[in-house]
Amino acid sequence: MPEGDTVWRTAHRLHTALAGKPLTVSDLRVPRFATADLTGRTVLDVTPRGKHLLTRVEGDLTLHSHLKMDGAWKVFTADQRWTGGPAHQIRAILGTADRTAVGYRLPVLELLRTADEARVVGHLGPDLLGPDWDPDLALARLLRDPARPLGEALLDQRNLAGIGNVYKSELCFLLGVTPWLPVGALPAGRAAGLPALAKKLLEANRDRPVRTTTGRYARHPGQDLFVYGRARRPCLRCGTPIRGADQGDGSRERPTYWCPACQAGPTP
Known part of the structure; x- marks a missing residue:
């Protein structure tokens, strides 16, 4: 069950796989952002905020996702078979030259300006695993x-x-x-x-x-x-x-x- 510790590990895994690399694949499979193309943009970091995930991309863009009950991000190498679930459950694909991150069953997925992150996480209290802990x-x-x-x-x-x-x-x-x-x-x-x-x-x-x-x-x-x-x-x-x-x-x-x-x- 995804709680703060699970989300922290997921962010760490995504950051290790994607940060500092330009995206060679970008596929957001939700109607509102289906035409958005992040290809060529470098992933700056992947940061957890409570149970939220913020994937920041150059150009003042953040891909906000939330796992809720059964969402998951999986990371694969080029020769690995994707094993997170059937293809129709895939909501996002972010790929670099050597790694591909696939988001399955993501109930929340939205692209917003990084400067507007407070709109989706500004209501949260102190993060138990974050630098703002108080x-x-x-x-x-x-x-x-x-x-x-x-x-x-x-x-x-x-x-x-x-x-x-x-x-x-x-x-x-x-x-x-x-x-x-x-x-x-x-x-x-x-x-x-x-x-x-x-x-x-x-x-x-x-x-x-x-x-x-x-x-x-x-x-x-x-x-x-x-x-x-x-x-x-x-x-x-x-x-x-x-x-x-x-x-x-x-x-x-x-x-x-x-x-x-x-x-x-x-x-x-």
Whole structure:
């Protein structure tokens, strides 16, 4: 599931493959930008911003993409077979002399002036993996609506950018509270440490092929995460069966997991 760590790795992979090289292939397969041609322009950098990807090209142009739930960028050498999905799912192709980046199932893809990037990412809170990270600002934004359930506040990218549904559930477990606990009811000490904990988790996983919050993934397969996706399985800490339910985030219901013994607070 693409969250801040996945997007960071994707940006790093695209930057390594494309940056500093002129594009020899440019194919944007969305109606609005189907006639746009970036061929001959040099890719300047690929930068992650929360869950957004900004591919900057010379001439004050930025290709903005978002992976949402199942989008992906794949990078191939000239002799590799493209394996990201069927051809009809391809939304973008950016190629250089030795690498080709193919965007599959991209729900968001738009070309804009680099000077206008704030239009698509200016609303975001501090980026957990970005140079603008500010834990004090992130905490202040999380606490500005004390009655809001913690899980919803964590998913709101206007508070802090990069947390998705997996980290939401895992952070609440590590804090010892349910995702339905009002933000204002979070004990002061745990609230103060939340931004640092979130940053630590994403930083620890940005270079890993397997996301883990337990540190057990290498020697204990299936124990990568404390609660996410583990409904009815025993809690790794106390043995109580993990529970699951849906929680809204302001736009849709999302599967949420918690341990009824280790986590205090309201539940559905």
